[in-house]
Amino acid sequence: MGDKLKIVDEIRSFNRYYTKLLGLLNNQLLNSKYSLTEARILYEIHAGEKVTATQIISELGIDKGQLSKIMRNLEKYGLITRKASETDGRVILISLSPSGKKVYNELDAASNQQINDMISVIPEGNQKQLTACMQEIKMILINSSTDDVRKRS
Amino acid sequence: MGDKLKIVDEIRSFNRYYTKLLGLLNNQLLNSKYSLTEARILYEIHAGEKVTATQIISELGIDKGQLSKIMRNLEKYGLITRKASETDGRVILISLSPSGKKVYNELDAASNQQINDMISVIPEGNQKQLTACMQEIKMILINSSTDDVRKRS
DNA sequence: CAAATATAGTTGATTATTTCAACTATATTT
DNA sequence: AAATATAGTTGAAATAATCAACTATATTTG
Numbered sequence: 001m002g003d004k005l006k007i008v009d010e011i012r013s014f015n016r017y018y019t020k021l022l023g024l025l026n027n028q029l030l031n032s033k034y035s036l037t038e039a040r041i042l043y044e045i046h047a048g049e050k051v052t053a054t055q056i057i058s059e060l061g062i063d064k065g066q067l068s069k070i071m072r073n074l075e076k077y078g079l080i081t082r083k084a085s086e087t088d089g090r091v092i093l094i095s096l097s098p099s100g101k102k103v104y105n106e107l108d109a110a111s112n113q114q115i116n117d118m119i120s121v122i123p124e125g126n127q128k129q130l131t132a133c134m135q136e137i138k139m140i141l142i143n144s145s146t147d148d149v150r151k152r153s
Numbered sequence: 154m155g156d157k158l159k160i161v162d163e164i165r166s167f168n169r170y171y172t173k174l175l176g177l178l179n180n181q182l183l184n185s186k187y188s189l190t191e192a193r194i195l196y197e198i199h200a201g202e203k204v205t206a207t208q209i210i211s212e213l214g215i216d217k218g219q220l221s222k223i224m225r226n227l228e229k230y231g232l233i234t235r236k237a238s239e240t241d242g243r244v245i246l247i248s249l250s251p252s253g254k255k256v257y258n259e260l261d262a263a264s265n266q267q268i269n270d271m272i273s274v275i276p277e278g279n280q281k282q283l284t285a286c287m288q289e290i291k292m293i294l295i296n297s298s299t300d301d302v303r304k305r306s
Numbered sequence: 307c308a309a310a311t312a313t314a315g316t317t318g319a320t321t322a323t324t325t326c327a328a329c330t331a332t333a334t335t336t
Numbered sequence: 337a338a339a340t341a342t343a344g345t346t347g348a349a350a351t352a353a354t355c356a357a358c359t360a361t362a363t364t365t366g
Binding site for chain 4: 307309320323327330
Binding site: 004005006007008010011012013014015016017018019020021022023024025027040043059060061111112115116118119121122123126127128129130131133134135136137138140141143144 | 168171272
């Protein structure tokens with residue numbers, strides 16, 4: 001097998017492995033009453049504070065029609081508040097409401113707990129090594145792409 | 154921030170990063186007429202040769218009712234063949250048909266091409282480093298879990 | 307400036323995907 | 337032989353994703 005192919009193969013193998021891992025983590029987590037997409041959106045709103053739909057769309061790569069409907073629901077549940085931007089009449093600024101923050105915190109805590117459980121069986125040195133690898137991967141991929149889709153965390 | 158928390162945070166950051174990356178890769182790839190789940194199933198059948206529905210379910214973590222329907226479609230498209238096991242009347246052995254192999258090969262080639270494109274901008278030394286990290290991550294996670302969900306590629 | 311074009315977000319119709327429980331059939335256990 | 341377990345199918349219902357048309361506001365350009 002060519003050198004290049006071996007590298008491609010290893011990346012694809014990792015992608016399969018990690019797809020499965022993420023799937024398991026997400027399934028396990030989402031016995032809550034919110035969907036994965038809703039949870040990711042709440043995360044983005046929390047991380048940004050005053051974000052726009054467009055930002056979330058670009059961050060999560062979902063359809064704007066879909067996002068619009070999810071937003072409507074999140075507002076109906078009382079988790080977010082929306083107000084028109086004062087500088088641009090087209091955009092709407094989204095924030096977490098107090099109860100949205102509470103839900104976010106719960107999801108966040110559950111997520112922390114889950115990862116904690118996952119790594120609790122890993123010797124400490126390996127945990128360090130694990131995260132070093134993760135940082136390294138992000139760095140290599142981000143650096144190699146100045147105006148590439150893969151940018152941003 | 155506690156040491157433990159820093160590690161958990163880094164893992165979660167990586168998970169968000171990689172979720173997005175995988176999403177982009179999958180979206181890009183699946184302008185083909187097959188869904189991601191169908192493509193993953195074709196991969197599993199190809200990797201196993203004579204697999205059972207139960208194996209695929211456990212490998213991909215999807216619902217058995219859903220799998221059953223997808224299988225019905227794949228058979229309708231002529232991509233797979235199913236025959237009853239001779240040793241256990243309940244199980245059905247699944248294989249790729251010639252045209253299923255063709256489709257698999259196309260998807261496989263597109264996937265290779267895509268990863269190739271992705272890494273083509275990365276200096277060769279970094280590519281090696283990237284895959285070394287990926288292998289390391291798999292190793293650490295797999296080793297730490299003898300009878301854990303995360304096992305298997 | 308006015309017309310054309312672009313951007314932000316919403317809506318409705320359609321399709322696809324998921325979920326879940328009930329069901330058939332065969333195997334295994336007791 | 338009866339009870340229980342496993343493999344897979346089916347149907348109904350709920351959710352989610354897709355896509356094009358649409359409103360409203362901004363920006364560009366001749």
